[in-house]
Amino acid sequence: MRNFSSADFTALCDRLAEKDKDLHKVILQFGYPPLWGRSASFATLIHIILEQQVSLASAKAAFLKLEAFVGAITPENVLAMTDEQMKACYFSRQKMVYARHLAAAIMQGEFNLESLAELEDDDLRTTMKKLKGIGDWTTDVFMMMVLHRCDCFPTGDIALVKSTKEVKNLPADTGKAAILAIADDWRPYRTIAAFILWHAYIKKRNIIF
Structure with a gap:
């Protein structure tokens, strides 16, 4: 069990960007993702x-x-x-x-x-x-x-899967198994990667919520 916080979030984004040029491009284009958070209620x-x-x-x-x-x-x-x-x-x-x-x-x-x-x-x-x-x-x-757990990657999330395909330039019919295989390279910080990918999805579409 590992959590992230505002103290290390940006550093973890940078660590992933060093490993993955496509995530690095997202941060260069759109900046760091927000540290989204909600109360445990x-x-x-x-x-x-x-x-x-x-x-x-x-x-x-x-x-x-x-x-x-x-x-x-x-x-x-x-x-x-x-x-x-x-x-x-x-x-x-x-x-x-x-x-x-x-x-x-x-x-x-x-x-x-x-x-x-x-x-x-x-x-x-x-x-x-x-x-x-x-x-x-x-x-x-x-x-x-x-809870800001570090290593989650919900392949049931349509926006996350679509953004992964876009950022990684994958065919539209790429299956979830292939997406998970790519996400394995982001362990043990798949949540941070997901935040970067969600950020790209939102920014590209100018979504406000």
């Missing part, structure tokens, strides 16, 4: 669930709508919502189930957010994936954005 996990398989802008709109409706995004407040109220906050039927399952697991003491930071990567992944609606992508995003 129920609200953050709800936000990540909302981001599953939709654009960041759509997920943010849903999250802000929920926040405006309930005020504090807590397990108690989410469980008190009706289907109609959640639908008005842009929750799909499936994501209603996921949000309620997460809220109930926390309230019943079956899932402890505070303890996640103490777990090794594999144990953390196993613990999170026991929850309905939380798979590898959601777990990876939590590990990368919240």
